[in-house]
Amino acid sequence: MDVAIPIFDRITALDAVGPYEVLSRVPDAQVRFIAAEPGPKRTENRMLALHADAALSELTEPDVIVFPGGYGTRALTDDETVLAWLRHAHEHSRWTTSVCTGSLVLGAAGILEGLEATSHWLSLDDLARYGATPVSRRVVRQGKVITAAGVTSGIDMALMLAAEIAGDEIAQAIQLGIEYDPEPPFDSGSIATAAPEIVQIVKDRRARLA
Amino acid sequence: MDVAIPIFDRITALDAVGPYEVLSRVPDAQVRFIAAEPGPKRTENRMLALHADAALSELTEPDVIVFPGGYGTRALTDDETVLAWLRHAHEHSRWTTSVCTGSLVLGAAGILEGLEATSHWLSLDDLARYGATPVSRRVVRQGKVITAAGVTSGIDMALMLAAEIAGDEIAQAIQLGIEYDPEPPFDSGSIATAAPEIVQIVKDRRARLA
Numbered sequence: 180m181d182v183a184i185p186i187f188d189r190i191t192a193l194d195a196v197g198p199y200e201v202l203s204r205v206p207d208a209q210v211r212f213i214a215a216e217p218g219p220k221r222t223e224n225r226m227l228a229l230h231a232d233a234a235l236s237e238l239t240e241p242d243v244i245v246f247p248g249g250y251g252t253r254a255l256t257d258d259e260t261v262l263a264w265l266r267h268a269h270e271h272s273r274w275t276t277s278v279c280t281g282s283l284v285l286g287a288a289g290i291l292e293g294l295e296a297t298s299h300w301l302s303l304d305d306l307a308r309y310g311a312t313p314v315s316r317r318v319v320r321q322g323k324v325i326t327a328a329g330v331t332s333g334i335d336m337a338l339m340l341a342a343e344i345a346g347d348e349i350a351q352a353i354q355l356g357i358e359y360d361p362e363p364p365f366d367s368g369s370i371a372t373a374a375p376e377i378v379q380i381v382k383d384r385r386a387r388l389a
Numbered sequence: 390m391d392v393a394i395p396i397f398d399r400i401t402a403l404d405a406v407g408p409y410e411v412l413s414r415v416p417d418a419q420v421r422f423i424a425a426e427p428g429p430k431r432t433e434n435r436m437l438a439l440h441a442d443a444a445l446s447e448l449t450e451p452d453v454i455v456f457p458g459g460y461g462t463r464a465l466t467d468d469e470t471v472l473a474w475l476r477h478a479h480e481h482s483r484w485t486t487s488v489c490t491g492s493l494v495l496g497a498a499g500i501l502e503g504l505e506a507t508s509h510w511l512s513l514d515d516l517a518r519y520g521a522t523p524v525s526r527r528v529v530r531q532g533k534v535i536t537a538a539g540v541t542s543g544i545d546m547a548l549m550l551a552a553e554i555a556g557d558e559i560a561q562a563i564q565l566g567i568e569y570d571p572e573p574p575f576d577s578g579s580i581a582t583a584a585p586e587i588v589q590i591v592k593d594r595r596a597r598l599a
Contacts, residue, residue, distance in 0.1 A: 191410070192406050192409065192410060193403075193406050193407065193409075193410040193567065196402050196403050196406040196437070197403065199402065199403075199436070199437060200401070200402060200403040200540065203432075203434050203436050203437075204594075209436065210434075210436045210437070211436070212436075212437055219429075219440050222413075224413050224420075226409070226413050226419065226420045226421070226422075227406070227409060227413075227420070227422055227439065227440070228439070228440035228442070229437065229438070229439060229440070230429050230437070230438035230439070230440060232438070279568075299568060300568060317568075317570065317572050318572070328568050329566075329567060329568025330410065330566075330567040330568055330569070331544065331567050331568055331569045331570075331571065332568055332570075332572075334541065334571070334573075335571065335572050335573060335574065338573060338574050338575070339574045342574060342575075347575070348586070348587065348590065349590070350574070350575065351575045351577035351583060351584070351587045352577075352587050352590035352591050352594070354573060354575055354577045354578050354583075355577050355578060355579070355580070355583045355587055355588065355591050356539075356540075356591045356594065357403065357539060357540040357541050357578075358489075358509060358510060358527075358538050358539025358540055358541055358542055358578060358579065359540070359541045359571075359573055359578040360527065360541075360542075360573075360578030360579040360582070361541065361544070361545065361569075361571035361573065361578070362527050362528070362542075362545050363544075363545060363548060363564060363569055363570075363571065364545065364548050364549045364552060364560070365548070365552075365557070365560065365561045365564055367561035367562075367564045367565050368564045368565060368567075368568060368569040368570030368571070369565070369568065369570040370565070372570070373561065373564075373565045374561070376558070377558065377561045377562050377565055378565065380558065380559070380562035381562050381565050381566045384414075384562070384566065
């Protein structure tokens with residue numbers, strides 16, 4: 180089973196690496212990091228580079244697509260190379276998924292038209308411009324299309340996907356293998372629970388980065 | 390504030406990328422991926438390369454050390470270049486931390502002598518050979534030394550550390566920024582909750598990889 184994770188400059192690394200860490204443990208899965216041009220792709224803060232080992236054109240019909248997010252997705256929503264790859268890959272995929280603002284790229288490719296979908300909470304409303312219905316849930320499944328919310332939600336999405344692909348036992352073993360028994364020190368991981376001043380700090384940070 | 394994440398061949402990517410994603414958002418933090426020799430470092434399954442941008446010798450006194458795990462740590466427990474770097478860095482650090490089997494490298498450097506510490510549950514008992522007391526908790530703090538359990542626990546550890554460094558508000562904003570409101574689809578993330586047959590699947594997988 181081929182799992183394609185397209186990466187790009189200004190990616191959010193954990194969006195990609197969370198699902199990679201889960202799906203690479205599915206028996207017979209081969210996860211491949213690919214890009215329009217192979218080579219190192221820097222995160223939005225420039226502090227880390229993930230390596231794209233192959234070109235999009237070398238893996239046009241993966242079984243599973245995981246499209247990660249990050250500030251770099253803004254440029255991709257106009258990038259015909261990426262959008263054409265995505266449209267073709269989606270026609271042939273068993274699963275087409277995204278994490279965080281990766282859903283905006285799925286949207287720009289026309290994949291979310293008429294579907295419910297999610298994204299990072301700061302970008303959720305932007306899904307509407309692609310004909311999707313924004314839904315504030317951590318993981319939203321619509322047939323073979325699964326969108327996940329911000330960054331860490333990709334881990335939950337991938338575990339759900341691992342269960343669909345390989346069964347509950349394997350997914351549970353993967354969860355135990357990565358010791359995913361979360362104990363966040365605070366209860367501020369969603370806008371439903373975070374205090375208003377905390378929400379404002381994150382909005383201000385985004386405004387500075389944008 | 391310099392945060393050093395030493396990487397190496399056969400690393401578990403999420404051990405490094407989880408804490409990176411949190412700590413890179415601490416104001417004024419500069420996270421640097423370093424290695425004995427700079428360049429791409431492949432994960433244990435060969436499916437992903439993270440790029441080490443500098444040599445260990447270029448960052449000898451970081452404020453924070455985060456030592457990730459993976460099968461590659463076995464070789465590092467005998468690697469005098471890495472152990473000497475770690476001993477010197479630890480003498481000057483504000484915080485010395487590890488994720489997963491990264492704690493075995495801290496142990497081999499003599500840093501855990503007489504301390505409680507944790508590691509991936511499959512390797513927890515190995516800590517005793519370095520004079521540490523193995524403790525089955527997700528995050529174990531002993532003064533400036535913090536060890537975290539398997540893979541995903543690095544996210545919880547880093548949020549706790551972000552709060553120590555920058556205060557609770559900043560840590561909560563980081564948690565919201567990465568939308569860390571976990572919803573694992575199963576309750577099998579620790580050996581305390583996973584079924585015995587699930588534990589066996591993970592042990593068998595490790596035996597095959599070793």
